[in-house]
Amino acid sequence: MRAGSKLGFILLFTPLVLWLGLLIIIPHIDMFLISIRERIGVGKYDTSLANYLTFFGEPLYMLTFARTALMSVLATALTLVIGFPVAFYIAKIAKGRLQSALFLLCLVPFWVSELVRTFGWMILLRETGVFSNLLQWVGLADQPVEMLYNDVAMMVGLVYTSMLFMVVPLITTMESLDDSVIEAGYDLGGNGMSVMREIVIPHAMPGIVSGSIVVFMLSLGNYLTPTMLGGKDSLWFTELIYSQFIVRFNWELGAAFGFMLLLLSSIIVWGTLKLSGQTLEKTMG
C-alpha cells in the first residue's frame, strides 16, 4: 500500500519536475553562465561580471529598465481600476444569462492572437485610421491626427492586452462573497462607499493581488505591444534583450539583461505581497 502510493507520487511528480528542470531551471543555469562570460577576442571568452557592469554603467540601460518597471506598474494600476467595476458588475449585479454573456464578451477578444489585436489597435489609431477619419468627419480635427507611436497608445495596448487576466481572478473571488454579507453591511448603516471599502475590497484582496501580479508580469515581459504601438519612442526592456540576442549577436549582455529583468520582477512582486499583507499561497491557492 505504502509502496503503491509512493509510486503514484513519483509518477505524478515526474512531469512537473521534468517541466521545471528541462524548460526552466537548466536553461536559466545556462543563461547565467552565458551572462558571466566576457568576449575578449574572436571566439575567446573569459569569466567576468563585465556584462552586469555594462548594465549599471550605461545610463541608457538603467533608464529603460526603470521606465519599463514604472510603465508596467502604471499599466497594472489602470487595468485594476478599469477591471474592478467590470468584474463587480459581472459577479454581483448581472444575473443569469446576462452574466455569462458579459463574461463571454470579456473573453471573445482573446480568441484571436495578441498580434491580431495589436494590429487592430494600429488600424484604429494610425494617421489614416478609423479614429482620425472619424474626428475629421465630425469636424473636431481639420487634418489627419496621429495617435500611434506614443506612450498613451502603448498604455492602451498594454491595458487591453491584459484586461482578461485581471477580470477573471476578480470575478472568481467576488462570486464567493455572499450577497447577505453585503446586505448586512447596509443593514448596519453602511453606505455604498463604506461597504465597498470594508467588505468587498478586503474580500477581493487575494483576487486583486493575484490579478495584479499576472498583469504586471505580462506587461513587463511584453514585447509585441510596446514595439508595435510605441514606435520610435517605445524603449521597452524586452526589446533591448531581443536586440542584444538577435541583432547584435551579443548573447552575453542579453543574458545579463534577462537576469536583471527576472530580479526586478521578483523584487516588485515580493514587495507588492509584503505591502498588501498577502502571501503567495493565499493569492494563488
Add this chain to the structure above:
Amino acid sequence: MQSIYQKAARLLSTVSVAALGLAGAAQADTLRLLTWGGYAPEDVVAMFEKETGHTVEVTLSNNEEMIAKLRATRGGGFDLAQPSQDRIAGPQAEFGIYKPIDLSKIDAGQFIGSMLEATKTNTTVDGEVYGVPHVWGTSGLVVDTAKAGSVKDYTDLCNADVAGKVSYRLKRPTLIGFGYAMGLDPFAAYGDEAAYKEVIDQVEAKLIDCKANVKTYWGGGDELMGLLRSGEVVASMAWDTGGWKLNADNPDITFVAPASGALGWIDTFVLPAKGKADDAAYDWINFVMRPEIAAKITDAAGNFTASKGADEYVSADLKARYQASFPPEAVDNIKWYPPVPAGLEMIEGAALDRVKAAN
C-alpha cells in the same frame, strides 16, 4: 545480388538527375532551407521536388535571425541558409556555424563570373570558401516623388519639408548610408575599430538630430509598405524591390538610388555546420541558378540573381523599373558591403540603442 544492382541501376537511369551525373542525389532527402521571402517560390519548389525527388521545407527569416538560429544550434537544424555575403566571415570566425562549400559540386558556369569571385573572396575564412552568391540588390531610398521631390540622399530625410513623414530602420544599413551621405567612408574604417567608432559617433549625432523628423522606425517590409501606401510616410530608406512593388500600384512612388550611392548586398548560399543533406543542398543551388529558374525567383522576389543569362527571362516591367532607378552611373556608384569584421556590431549596437533612447 546481381539482380538488385541491375534493378537499382535501371531505377537510377530512369531518374532524370542521374543524367546530370549527380548519382548521390538520387537518394531522396529533405532539404531544410533557411531563406528570405520570395527566394523559394512555390512553383520553383514544386519543380525541384518533381525533378530530384527531394522534399523542401522552407523557413523564412532575415540575416540576424538566420545567424542567431544557427548559433543557437551550433549550425544545426537547417541544410542550406542564405545570409548576406558580408555576414559570413565574421560569424564563421566567431561561432563556427558554417561548413566549407565543395566548389567542385557547384556548376560555376551558371554564375556571373565576377560576382562569384567577389563572393568567394569575401566569404573565405582560413583558406576555405563558405559562400556562393544567389540574389543581389541594393538599399537606398523609396520616395513619393510628387510629395517629397527634394529627397535625393539619405541626409535629405532630415529636411524640414518632410518633417514627420519619413521613416527608416534602426539597423546597420542606416548607419552606413547616413555615413556616406555625410561624406564619411564607413567601409574604409572597417579595419580600425577606433576610426570606425569615430564615424559611427558622428552618424549617431546626426540621427539623434534627425529623430524628430521620423514618424516611426520601421521593422519589417510589410510595415513599411503599409506606411508608404497609405501616404503616412513619403520618403524612407528601403530596399529597391519595395520601391518597385509600390511603383506598380502608384507611379509616383519609386526607388531612388541616393546621390552618395546605393548600398549593394548579395545574399548567398551557405551550408550550416551540422546540415544533413548536403547533396540536396548542392542540387538546389545548381537548380535555382539555371537561367529560367533564376528568372522565376527574380519575378517572385523582385531582385536580380547572380545567374548568368537570367535577365533575358525576366519580365519587361521589372527591367524597365530597374533601368529607371539605376542609370549606368548609379550602378557604378553602388557601394558593396565588405565583410563585417567581428566586434563592429557592438559599436553599432550601442549607437543604435542611444539613438532609440534619445528625445
